[in-house]
Amino acid sequence: LIGPDAPWLAGLGSLGGPGAVGAEGIETSASLASLSLLRHGVVPRAWAALSLDRLQGRLATDDDGCVDLKTLTARSGSAFVWPGIVGNEIGIDRDMALLKGVRTRVGRPRGREGLARPCEVQLDGETRARICARMSVAAWRAAGDERATAIAPPPGMDFNDYLRARQTGRFDVRGVAA
Numbered sequence: 001l002i003g004p005d006a007p008w009l010a011g012l013g014s015l016g017g018p019g020a021v022g023a024e025g026i027e028t029s030a031s032l033a034s035l036s037l038l039r040h041g042v043v044p045r046a047w048a049a050l051s052l053d054r055l056q057g058r059l060a061t062d063d064d065g066c067v068d069l070k071t072l073t074a075r076s077g078s079a080f081v082w083p084g085i086v087g088n089e090i091g092i093d094r095d096m097a098l099l100k101g102v103r104t105r106v107g108r109p110r111g112r113e114g115l116a117r118p119c120e121v122q123l124d125g126e127t128r129a130r131i132c133a134r135m136s137v138a139a140w141r142a143a144g145d146e147r148a149t150a151i152a153p154p155p156g157m158d159f160n161d162y163l164r165a166r167q168t169g170r171f172d173v174r175g176v177a178a
Contacts, residue, residue: 019087031159056135079139093158096125
């Protein structure tokens with residue numbers, strides 16, 4: 001089933017588990033549905049945003065192309081949400097690569113008014129995961145899902161890695177961070 005801008009993969013939703021699970025890609029969404037079956041005994045609805053920008057929304061920029069890393073606002077309507085679906089668990093992979101060349105502003109000239117000067121920064125994988133979690137949850141909550149939460153596997157892993165490690169006994173399902 002293809003919904004507005006993202007595919008729905010499985011499940012009908014049920015009591016006792018999340019209303020839906022979703023993530024950036026199909027593999028992670030399917031892994032989240034499997035994890036929900038292990039944790040709650042149900043297969044929830046599952047969706048995949050198909051890109052990180054659709055999962056979290058595109059970062060809003062100023063006229064100089066700079067993002068405000070303190071407020072982390074998304075461009076209106078840029079994140080995937082489906083109003084009416086509540087109780088989303090949003091899976092955030094923690095194996096993201098370093099992102100170079102993010103334009104932001106730093107410092108403020110002493111005693112001067114105006115904007116700080118633009119510069120480029122790098123965002124490590126953990127910072128990117130935290131940003132994605134914060135923005136995606138904010139988008140779902142703005143669409144009416146006050147129960148939306150982000151969950152993440154251990155550092156350096158995605159949910160498929162986590163499930164495979166769980167099968168070998170390295171983790172149990174309680175090892176997922178909310």
